[in-house]
Amino acid sequence: MDAKKQIKLIFTVILSIISIFFIILCVKTTQIISDMNASEKKTTNVLILTTDEMTDQSWGSLAYKGKLLIEKQFDVQVSMEDEVDIDSDLKNLIKANNNEKELDLVIGHGREFSEAFYTISNQFKDIQFVTIHGDYLNSNLTVYTFDHQEMEYVAGVAAALQTKTNKIGVIDAVNNEHLDWGFSSGIEAINPKIELLYEVVYSREDKERALSIAEKMIDDGVDIIYTKGNGYNQAVINYAKTKGIYMIGYLEDQSYMAENHMLTSVLNNVPQMYVAILKDFQKDLKTPEKKVYLDSYDGVYGLAPLGKMYTEDEIEIIEQEKKEILSQNKK
Structure with a gap:
């Protein structure tokens, strides 16, 4: 091999080594900078x-x-x-x-x-x-x-399809009557003659007052109660099912408390x-x-599955109302 070829080969090898070293250096530098940024990032x-x-x-x-x-x-x-x-x-x-x-x-x-x-x-x-x-x-x-008016509207439709006395009650933890148009509007969409009785416990936990309200509502002819408390819901549900009353649960699917009496539940994923x-x-x-x-x-709320008391025709009505109300409020 002549001198020119040897020099060319040596130059090529040196250049390759330098290139590899430079690539490794860049990778290491990037990793160090990334680690520094990660350590500086405040939790x-x-x-x-x-x-x-x-x-x-x-x-x-x-x-x-x-x-x-x-x-x-x-x-x-x-x-x-x-x-x-x-x-x-x-x-x-x-x-x-x-x-x-x-x-x-x-x-x-x-x-x-x-x-x-x-x-x-x-x-x-x-x-x-x-x-x-x-x-x-x-x-x-x-x-x-x-902004759960759309699901409460559908729950109102579901309630209106099951009442026989045309009297439905709401037991609320806070006074939302002026805001709670969703539930009442859903009822009215099916039958404007249905009477809505609205009472407030003014506490999420006051079981005694909630039960007193439920008892009076039932005495007044209510055959469906939408109970919207945390601590008092189970007490109301347990009492109402002994009276043969249908209910709508709140926060979670509460059908496990009264499977044959729970129409549905308005789900709030807090x-x-x-x-x-x-x-x-x-x-x-x-x-x-x-x-x-x-x-x-x-993803903060929805509607639990409907109970077994609904016919196929009623389910179709509810699903259609749900589809329409969601399409009106779609982002």
Whole structure:
């Protein structure tokens, strides 16, 4: 091999070695930069507050399920405080948790936090506040709520098709009569002559008052009750089925409590609201300065399967009404 070919071969080998070394260096540099960015990325610190205790079937248990869900889906560290006394504990709880973890987001599990958060949010401007339901807004305070009128409309249709006395009752935990057009409109679409009796317990847990209301409604001729409480639903359902009354459940499919008496249930997937909140927060490290309405397309509610008491013709009517109402409100 002559000298020129040897030099050319050596040059080619050296160039190949340099190229390989350069590629390895680039890969390693990219990995180091990526690792540095990952280490610098701040984990979102969330505090969830509820006035309720975290027992089975309770409103507070839904906050705990929301906690588990967002811990699974997002890079977050979540603390939780239950049985919070809003009047005396709130500021100290937030201050203590913020000193320990530098909070990014505080979620109040229920409308009872709405006014209190409005006041306290001005004292913690670096923290984003959110309430599940409520009315108060601020530059760092958002409300997330259900726009579940469409499913309640379908539930109203389902109830209207089964009443024999033309009297249907609603036992609500909070006063939503002026907002609850969905259920009443569904009833009216089938038969405007049906009378709707609406009563409020003013508590999610007051079984005694809820049972008293149910008893009076039944005495007044109601043969279907839509019961919308957390803690008191089972008591109402157990009582009503002994009287041969049909029911519509709430929050979860409650047919397991009274299979032969449950028409359907309006499903509220409250934990899924926490996912919606975190999705919005992680876009801009804050949530919108408005009341955010979530509906069935956000996966936060739906309708449980219809009971065995419905005929095929009735099921067809209900499904058609459901299809029409969802198409009208489709995003």
